[in-house]
Amino acid sequence: MTVPLDPAGLAQRAAALCVLLSSSDTVRRRPEVQAAAGRALALLRSGSDADALTACYGHLDHVLRQAGIAGGLVSGSRGATAPGVTTHIKVAVCPAPARCSRLERARDLLPAPHCAVHDTRMHKRRLRPGE
Template structure:
C-alpha cells in the first residue's frame, strides 16, 4: 500500500502529528513511533517544508501499512463517523493457550463469552499482536 498523494497543509499535518503522538495505541504499530518521533524532531528544529513533507509522507505510509486507513491526516483519531472504522476489531481467545476462534467485536457491545475458559473473550485488532 502506498501513501496518500494528498497531504494537508503543514499546520494541519502538525495537528494530526500532535494527536497521533498522544495515541499510545497507534504508536505501537511497527515503524509508526519512529516515523512520528522523527517528524516531531524535524518540526521542533524548524526543518524546511520539503523535508517535513517527506517525513509526513513516510509516516502516512507507515500508518497505512499497519492497517490504519486514515493515514496521517485522513480523519480524526477521536470519535468517528458511524459505520466507518479505521480498524477491524475482533474478539480473540482469552486463555493462556490461544485457540483460533475469532469473532467480530463491536465497540458498544461486550465481547462474546468463551465457553472453554468461562470468561469473556478479549477485544483486539485484526492482525495485531496479542
C-alpha cells in the same frame, strides 16, 4: 508531479501528528510507526524546511497505512479532532452585487468557473454555515 503542501496543510499535519502522539496505543504498539513519528517530531522541533517536513509526513502517512491505519496521518476523524484545525469547503460564488444562486465546490488548483449570468469569473470563498 506532486504539489507541495501550503503552510495550512503543514499546520494540519502537525496537529494530526500531535493527536497521533497523544494516542499512545497507536504509536506504542507499532515500532515502525513510533520511529517514523519520532523522526517527524524531531524535524518539526528543529524547524526544518517545508520540503523536508512534507517528505517526512508522507513517509509517516505511508507507514501508518502499512500498519493497518487506513486513514493515514490525516483522516477525517483525526483531522476533525485536532485542536485548532477546522475543516472547510471552498466554493465558487457569483461576484456580482445581485448574485445568482449558483454555488458549487471550487477546486484549489483550478480557476473558479465562469458565471454566465454576469459574464465574469466566479470568486472562491469558504462555505458559510446555512448555505
